[in-house]
Amino acid sequence: MMDETFINSYRSPQLSKNWLLNLNPLNKINIYIALGLITLFFQHWQVNVVITLVFILLAVAAGRFKSFISPFLKLGLVIGPFFFIVRAIFWPGENMIFNYGIINITQEGIDLGIQYATIMLVVCGILVLCTVTIKAEDLTYSLEKIGVPHNISFMILSSLQLIIDLKDKTNVIMDSQRSRGIETEGNVFVRIKAFVPVLSPLFLGAISGAEEKTIAMDARAFSSANPNTHLRFLRPTPALEKILVILVDILILGLIILGVVL
Amino acid sequence: MSYIELKNVSYRYPLAETDALKNINYAFEEGKLYGIIGENGGGKTTFCDLIKGLIPSFYGGDLTGEVFIKGKEIREWESSALASTIGYIFQNPFTQISGIKETVFEEIALGLENLGVEREEIIDRVTSVVRQLKIEHLIKNNPNKLSGGQRQRVAFASIIAMETDILVIDEPTSQLDPKGTSDIFEIIHLLKEQGKTILLVEHKIDLIAEYADEVLVIKQGELITNGKTSDVFSNVNLLNEGVNIPQIALLSNDMKEQGKPFDTFAITRSQAREQILKKGSEKICH
Numbered sequence: 285m286m287d288e289t290f291i292n293s294y295r296s297p298q299l300s301k302n303w304l305l306n307l308n309p310l311n312k313i314n315i316y317i318a319l320g321l322i323t324l325f326f327q328h329w330q331v332n333v334v335i336t337l338v339f340i341l342l343a344v345a346a347g348r349f350k351s352f353i354s355p356f357l358k359l360g361l362v363i364g365p366f367f368f369i370v371r372a373i374f375w376p377g378e379n380m381i382f383n384y385g386i387i388n389i390t391q392e393g394i395d396l397g398i399q400y401a402t403i404m405l406v407v408c409g410i411l412v413l414c415t416v417t418i419k420a421e422d423l424t425y426s427l428e429k430i431g432v433p434h435n436i437s438f439m440i441l442s443s444l445q446l447i448i449d450l451k452d453k454t455n456v457i458m459d460s461q462r463s464r465g466i467e468t469e470g471n472v473f474v475r476i477k478a479f480v481p482v483l484s485p486l487f488l489g490a491i492s493g494a495e496e497k498t499i500a501m502d503a504r505a506f507s508s509a510n511p512n513t514h515l516r517f518l519r520p521t522p523a524l525e526k527i528l529v530i531l532v533d534i535l536i537l538g539l540i541i542l543g544v545v546l
Numbered sequence: 547m548s549y550i551e552l553k554n555v556s557y558r559y560p561l562a563e564t565d566a567l568k569n570i571n572y573a574f575e576e577g578k579l580y581g582i583i584g585e586n587g588g589g590k591t592t593f594c595d596l597i598k599g600l601i602p603s604f605y606g607g608d609l610t611g612e613v614f615i616k617g618k619e620i621r622e623w624e625s626s627a628l629a630s631t632i633g634y635i636f637q638n639p640f641t642q643i644s645g646i647k648e649t650v651f652e653e654i655a656l657g658l659e660n661l662g663v664e665r666e667e668i669i670d671r672v673t674s675v676v677r678q679l680k681i682e683h684l685i686k687n688n689p690n691k692l693s694g695g696q697r698q699r700v701a702f703a704s705i706i707a708m709e710t711d712i713l714v715i716d717e718p719t720s721q722l723d724p725k726g727t728s729d730i731f732e733i734i735h736l737l738k739e740q741g742k743t744i745l746l747v748e749h750k751i752d753l754i755a756e757y758a759d760e761v762l763v764i765k766q767g768e769l770i771t772n773g774k775t776s777d778v779f780s781n782v783n784l785l786n787e788g789v790n791i792p793q794i795a796l797l798s799n800d801m802k803e804q805g806k807p808f809d810t811f812a813i814t815r816s817q818a819r820e821q822i823l824k825k826g827s828e829k830i831c832h
Contacts, residue, residue, distance in 0.1 A: 441646035496641035508626030510662035
C-alpha cells in the first residue's frame with residue numbers, strides 16, 4: 285500500500301514542528317559559529333562554559349538533547365582533557381607547581397589548559413549540534429542555492445556517508461574475525477592488535493567500491509550538463525528568520541566588541 | 547535500422563597485451579532481450595561497458611571499429627544523453643546505491659534530479675515505478691540499510707525511472723539468493739513486456755533460456771556464436787566451449803539420441819512439459 289502522505293510531503297517544504305529545526309541550514313550554522321566566535325575574543329574559560337551551556341540549551345530547544353549529549357560527551361571528554369593535559373604539563377610559566385624532567389606544571393599552564401579544553405568543548409558543541417539539527421542533504425541543497433557546484437555538494441554528502449559506511453564495514457569485518465575465534469574484545473592492546481589487520485581489507489574495499497560507485501553515478505546521469513533539480517523542498521527563508529539571524533549576529537558582534545574593549 | 551550496431555569492434559585495455567574484444571560485428575534490434583553468456587573473464591562485462599559508453603571514455607585503452615547507438619556513433623554521444631538512453635545495472639547491489647539519500651523514494655529520484663526533471667514529474671515517475679516494481683513498502687526506508695536483494699530492486703527502479711530505451715544488465719543476480727533472483731527476473735520480464743531493448747549478462751542459463759529472444763556467446767573476447775535462443779542451445783557442442791546448456795536442452799538432446807526426439811527441440815521446462823504431454827496424449831490415442 286502506497287503511503288500517499290509520505291509522497292505528498294515532497295510537494296511542500298518538509299517542515300518539522302520545531303522552529304529551530306525549521307531554520308535554513310546556513311542560518312543555523314551562522315548562529316552556531318557566531319556563538320563560537322565569542323570564545324576567541326573573551327579569553328575566559330567561564331565564557332566558554334556559558335557558550336557550551338547555550339549549545340546544550342539549543343539542543344534541548346531543538347528536541348535533540350538525547351542525540352546531542354551522548355556524542356558531545358564522548359567527543360568532548362576525549363578532546364577537552366587531551367588539550368588540557370598537553371597545555372598543563374608542558375607550558376612554561378613563572379608559578380611552578382611541579383617539575384620532573386620534561387614535565388613542567390605551572391599555574392599559567394593549568395589556566396591555559398582550562399581555556400583550551402573549554403574552547404574544544406565549544407568546537408565539539410558546534411560540530412555535534414550541526415550533525416543533530418541539520419540534515420546533510422538540506423545543507424548541500426542550500427549550498428547549491430547560493431552557487432556551490434553540484435559535484436562539490438555531492439562530495440560533501442558522500443564523504444559524510446563514507447564515514448558511516450567505513451564504520452559499518454569495520455563492524456562486519458570485526459564480526460567475521462570474531463566468528464573465526466580471533467580475540468577482538470579486551471584491553472586497548474588486544475583491540476589494536478585486532479583492528480590493525482582490518483585496515484587493509486577495509487581501505488582496499490573502499491577503493492575498489494569507488495570505481496563501481498562512479499559508474500553507478502554515471503548511469504544516474506551525474507555528469508549531465510543540465511541544471512539539476514531537487515525532489516526535496518527547501519522553504520524560502522521567512523523575513524522573521526532573516527531578522528532573527530541578523531539580530532543574533534549584531535548581538536554577538538556587540539558582545540565581541542565589548543570583550544575586546546574590556 | 548538497427549538499434550545498436552557494432553562494426554569490426556576491437557578493444558584493448560590500457561597496458562594490456564591482448565585485445566579484450568576481438569573484431570565483433572553485431573546488430574541489436576529494438577524491443578528484444580539478448581542474453582550474453584560465456585566463461586568468466588571472456589569479455590562479457592567489457593562488452594557491456596562498451597555499449598554503455600564507458601569504453602574508452604572511462605577506462606581509456608584502444609578502441610577500433612564503430613559502435614552505433616540509434617544510428618549515432620558512440621564517441622559522438624554526450625555522457626548525459628547516453629545516460630538517458632541506456633540504463634546500466636550491474637552485479638554489486640551495494641555500490642549501486644548513491645549513499646547520499648535518506649529514503650528509497652529520494653534514491654530513485656536521483657537520476658531524474660540530475661537530468662533536471664521538474665519536481666512534480668519526478669514524484670509522478672518515481673511513484674509509478676515504485677508501483678510497477680511493487681516496492682511500496684520500501685519507499686520510506688533508508689537505502690543504506692536495505693538487504694542486497696532490496697538494493698538491487700531499488701537500483702532497477704532508479705534506472706527504470708529514467709525511462710531509458712535500452713538496458714544493459716550485467717549479472718544482476720550473482721550476489722542474490724533465490725528469492726532475490728526471482729524478484730529481479732520478474733522485473734526483467736516486466737521490462738521486456740514494456741518493449742525495452744535489453745542486453746542481459748547472466749550465468750543462470752535456465753533463466754536465459756526462459757527469457758532471452760537471442761543469445762550471444764562470447765569467449766576470449768570473440769563472438770563465437772549467436773542466434774535465436776532455441777537454435778543456440780540446441781547445439782550441445784557448446785559444452786566443449788565451456789558454455790553451460792540448459793538442463794532441458796540436454797534432456798531434449800538425450801531424447802534425440804535415443805531416437806525419440808521431441809517434435810521441436812525444447813529448451814525450457816514449459817516447452818518440455820508441453821512436448822511430453824503431447825507425446826503422452828498421442829500414445830493414449832494410439
